Amino acid sequence: MPPRSPLAPQRAAQLPPLAGVRLAAGACGVRYQGRSDVCLMAFAPGTAIAGVLTRSLCPSAPVQWCRRALRGGRVRAVLVNSGNANAFTGRLGEASVRRCAAAAAAALGCRREEVFLASTGVIGEPLPDERITAKLAELSAGLAEDAWAEAAAAIMTTDTFPKLATRTARIGRAEVRINGIAKGSGMIAPDMATMLAFVATDARIPAPVLRKLLREGADRSFNCTTVDGDTSTSDTLLLAATGSGPSHPRIAGAGDPQLGDFRAKLDDLLIDLACQVVRDGEGASKLITIDVTGAASDAAARRIGLAIANSPLVKTAVAGADANWGRIVMAVGKAGERAERDRLRIAIGGVPVAARGQRVPDYDERPVAAHMKGSEILLAVDVGVGKGRARVWSCDLTHGYIDINADYRS
Amino acid sequence: MPPRSPLAPQRAAQLPPLAGVRLAAGACGVRYQGRSDVCLMAFAPGTAIAGVLTRSLCPSAPVQWCRRALRGGRVRAVLVNSGNANAFTGRLGEASVRRCAAAAAAALGCRREEVFLASTGVIGEPLPDERITAKLAELSAGLAEDAWAEAAAAIMTTDTFPKLATRTARIGRAEVRINGIAKGSGMIAPDMATMLAFVATDARIPAPVLRKLLREGADRSFNCTTVDGDTSTSDTLLLAATGSGPSHPRIAGAGDPQLGDFRAKLDDLLIDLACQVVRDGEGASKLITIDVTGAASDAAARRIGLAIANSPLVKTAVAGADANWGRIVMAVGKAGERAERDRLRIAIGGVPVAARGQRVPDYDERPVAAHMKGSEILLAVDVGVGKGRARVWSCDLTHGYIDINADYRS
Numbered sequence: 118m119p120p121r122s123p124l125a126p127q128r129a130a131q132l133p134p135l136a137g138v139r140l141a142a143g144a145c146g147v148r149y150q151g152r153s154d155v156c157l158m159a160f161a162p163g164t165a166i167a168g169v170l171t172r173s174l175c176p177s178a179p180v181q182w183c184r185r186a187l188r189g190g191r192v193r194a195v196l197v198n199s200g201n202a203n204a205f206t207g208r209l210g211e212a213s214v215r216r217c218a219a220a221a222a223a224a225l226g227c228r229r230e231e232v233f234l235a236s237t238g239v240i241g242e243p244l245p246d247e248r249i250t251a252k253l254a255e256l257s258a259g260l261a262e263d264a265w266a267e268a269a270a271a272i273m274t275t276d277t278f279p280k281l282a283t284r285t286a287r288i289g290r291a292e293v294r295i296n297g298i299a300k301g302s303g304m305i306a307p308d309m310a311t312m313l314a315f316v317a318t319d320a321r322i323p324a325p326v327l328r329k330l331l332r333e334g335a336d337r338s339f340n341c342t343t344v345d346g347d348t349s350t351s352d353t354l355l356l357a358a359t360g361s362g363p364s365h366p367r368i369a370g371a372g373d374p375q376l377g378d379f380r381a382k383l384d385d386l387l388i389d390l391a392c393q394v395v396r397d398g399e400g401a402s403k404l405i406t407i408d409v410t411g412a413a414s415d416a417a418a419r420r421i422g423l424a425i426a427n428s429p430l431v432k433t434a435v436a437g438a439d440a441n442w443g444r445i446v447m448a449v450g451k452a453g454e455r456a457e458r459d460r461l462r463i464a465i466g467g468v469p470v471a472a473r474g475q476r477v478p479d480y481d482e483r484p485v486a487a488h489m490k491g492s493e494i495l496l497a498v499d500v501g502v503g504k505g506r507a508r509v510w511s512c513d514l515t516h517g518y519i520d521i522n523a524d525y526r527s
Numbered sequence: 528m529p530p531r532s533p534l535a536p537q538r539a540a541q542l543p544p545l546a547g548v549r550l551a552a553g554a555c556g557v558r559y560q561g562r563s564d565v566c567l568m569a570f571a572p573g574t575a576i577a578g579v580l581t582r583s584l585c586p587s588a589p590v591q592w593c594r595r596a597l598r599g600g601r602v603r604a605v606l607v608n609s610g611n612a613n614a615f616t617g618r619l620g621e622a623s624v625r626r627c628a629a630a631a632a633a634a635l636g637c638r639r640e641e642v643f644l645a646s647t648g649v650i651g652e653p654l655p656d657e658r659i660t661a662k663l664a665e666l667s668a669g670l671a672e673d674a675w676a677e678a679a680a681a682i683m684t685t686d687t688f689p690k691l692a693t694r695t696a697r698i699g700r701a702e703v704r705i706n707g708i709a710k711g712s713g714m715i716a717p718d719m720a721t722m723l724a725f726v727a728t729d730a731r732i733p734a735p736v737l738r739k740l741l742r743e744g745a746d747r748s749f750n751c752t753t754v755d756g757d758t759s760t761s762d763t764l765l766l767a768a769t770g771s772g773p774s775h776p777r778i779a780g781a782g783d784p785q786l787g788d789f790r791a792k793l794d795d796l797l798i799d800l801a802c803q804v805v806r807d808g809e810g811a812s813k814l815i816t817i818d819v820t821g822a823a824s825d826a827a828a829r830r831i832g833l834a835i836a837n838s839p840l841v842k843t844a845v846a847g848a849d850a851n852w853g854r855i856v857m858a859v860g861k862a863g864e865r866a867e868r869d870r871l872r873i874a875i876g877g878v879p880v881a882a883r884g885q886r887v888p889d890y891d892e893r894p895v896a897a898h899m900k901g902s903e904i905l906l907a908v909d910v911g912v913g914k915g916r917a918r919v920w921s922c923d924l925t926h927g928y929i930d931i932n933a934d935y936r937s
Contacts, residue, residue, distance in 0.1 A: 175860030175868045205856045207869065207884035240853030241886045350860055429839070429924075430932055437933030443650030446615045450585030450760055458585045459617065474617035476651045514839075516929050522840055523847030523925075 137161035137359025148200030177204035190324030291365035319362025400517025412505035422509030424452035432514035460501025547571035547769025558610030587614035600734030603637035701775035729772025810927025822915035832919030834862035842924035870911025
């Protein structure tokens with residue numbers, strides 16, 4: 118096991134109970150021995166759900182299941198296993214998914230269409246689902262409101278720390294809660310490091326509104342992060358609203374002004390979880406935050422940011438504490454979005470290093486060099502053509518990444 | 528200096544003289560000391576030219592110059608320096624380009640618009656062009672027909688071996704010649720490893736025909752290779768036709784059936800040079816050839832091939848001799864092109880490992896493991912949706928890449 122990431126938070130967030138959600142974790146021996154590898158989350162009747170799933174055209178069997186189940190907009194259970202992704206497993210995989218959903222539905226007394234599934238781990242190996250279904254009665258009996266930390270631990274694969282976050286938000290005069298857990302080490306690494314995140318709130322928010330809030334929040338958080346630019350077969354982000362918390366005014370739609378604080382806190386929590394994934398990026402020694410401004414649109418800014426964030430040359434330069442802004446120019450140029458060489462401005466750690474098509478004459482390299490030696494690197498790029506902006510997160514590319522990935526399965 | 532790539536050819540190709548082309552190399556001290564760093568190529572009057580330039584939206588000053596000069600379709604001189612890319616150098620860079628072109632035109636007695644320029648090296652540093660222009664009379668006096676090897680050496684940056692290739696082709700009953708040199712280590716690495724290639728033939732082919740031949744050839748060669756997926760500010764591929772060789776029937780257009788052999792040999796030479804660049808990829812220990820078939824179109828096949836070729840997870844798996852086909856599934860899924868999970872077939876070293884949406888049951892892992900230990904890796908992917916095909920080349924991602932790039936400028 119690689120050591121705990123040097124970028125891990127000092128201590129994990131302590132998640133309070135959230136009305137309408139109970140959790141349990143157990144050791145089913147799907148692949149790992151001597152640790153928990155399955156987590157069951159149970160939700161109060163009437164809980165609404167929204168989800169964002171991988172765009173991969175070779176999605177896993179659980180992703181295909183979730184895509185159908187999301188149409189109903191209701192959830193009673195989420196069943197997650199680590200160690201095996203149940204991806205590229207053909208009809209065997211589809212049958213596994215059906216058996217898992219049926220077993221969870223029987224254990225909780227709900228319909229199969231209200232059960233959501235996620236799997237993360239090795240691709241192409243049949244899932245030994247009987248090891249999971251055999252434990253479902255036991256898991257169901259052990260469901261508890263205070264098991265968020267256990268759930269976060271059970272879904273880890275190559276993660277070096279569990280990822281948890283909590284927020285409170287006001288809707289009207291009611292104070293509602295948002296809890297979330299995630300896993301991922303490498304934004305994506307299809308063997309053992311798919312990105313999964315499960316978020317719940319006790320607010321009462323209808324599924325269509327949840328969908329819009331989640332899609333927009335995901336675009337500003339998980340969709341703005343990268344470790345290696347590889348897209349998993351299994352990425353899954355779910356948001357459930359139990360409606361079991363303090364009563365608050367009815368939410369009319371996604372544009373309801375009463376959602377202002379909730380939306381801000383949800384975004385903040387999603388960014389928190391997404392950045393925890395980047396901080397646990399395989400081999401990461403530095404967190405890179407990239408602010409892009411002056412792009413033709415927000416979407417263009419995000420694409421430029423991700424071109425910088427995914428560039429192996431930028432990432433290795435950061436690993437080497439090298440303030441190599443020429444590589445940032447290169448990445449902006451290859452992003453395929455409008456940019457004006459003669460208006461482009463680049464700052465590192467707040468110090469302008471390039472502007473108006475050339476190096477800033479005689480800029481003081483000392484504060485820049487000192488900044489590059491730290492563990493949190495700030496790159497700012499103004500493209501000079503419009504008002505689009507985005508913030509994107511990445512990590513450096515180090516020998517650790519090669520060590521972890523060059524002979525993973527042995 | 529990193530050691531010579533283990534994938535380098537046993538010996539460099541010996542290029543014969545090519546009628547209508549003379550070359551000279553010299554040490555101008557642009558950045559490097561104690562080695563040649565400038566090359567001048569002179570062409571007979573009436574030589575036609577075509578070019579393919581970087582798609583970067585932050586191109587270097589020489590690329591912008593070439594883009595204009597290519598409209599004329601005529602070339603008398605190509606002047607190339609290594610050590611400094613003259614990229615992101617603003618008006619200073621544009622002035623440098625004008626002075627270099629004027630000096631070369633004066634030395635050779637031609638128009639400035641017939642001079643082509645290319646620079647490769649550090650981004651953002653003003654080009655000390657006076658060191659180049661001061662040597663132009665000397666270089667011009669030393670032009671010789673047999674200096675191809677010297678020219679190939681002068682344009683190297685982080686390259687560990689010079690890249691040369693030659694072919695002969697029949698047009699009618701005449702035997703014409705094609706010579707080419709290239710540099711690049713890492714398809715692209717904007718500090719010191721831009722891809723440059725200069726190809727010449729003694730055939731008489733008009734510029735519009737050359738353009739079509741070159742664009743199609745580049746799409747099957749340089750545009751099918753990757754080391755790190757980063758696009759340089761300076762990539763330049765030029766093809767000149769002197770018409771000074773043995774006389775042959777007039778070429779009517781790019782579809783002229785008399786061009787069949789020439790086109791095949793040109794493509795072959797471009798692939799040879801492109802693969803030499805990949806073999807010199809930074810840190811490369813294995814050459815990866817990826818055959819994609821069954822895609823919706825040839826373009827879709829190339830994009831799928833490049834998604835595999837650029838995946839850090841596939842590249843690290845190859846570095847570790849790990850036949851990790853799950854990562855190939857992942858890369859196909861993320862390419863964004865049509866693919867059918869249940870029809871996808873993957874073979875490694877000729878052995879089918881995955882088919883019909885799952886692992887091939889009980890395939891013999893021994894020949895696959897033995898193949899992965901070699902230095903030339905063959906991956907074949909049939910996407911199962913159409914007739915599009917492409918062949919793409921890449922190299923593995925190793926600790927050497929990190930070593931070279933993590934602290935390049937120090």
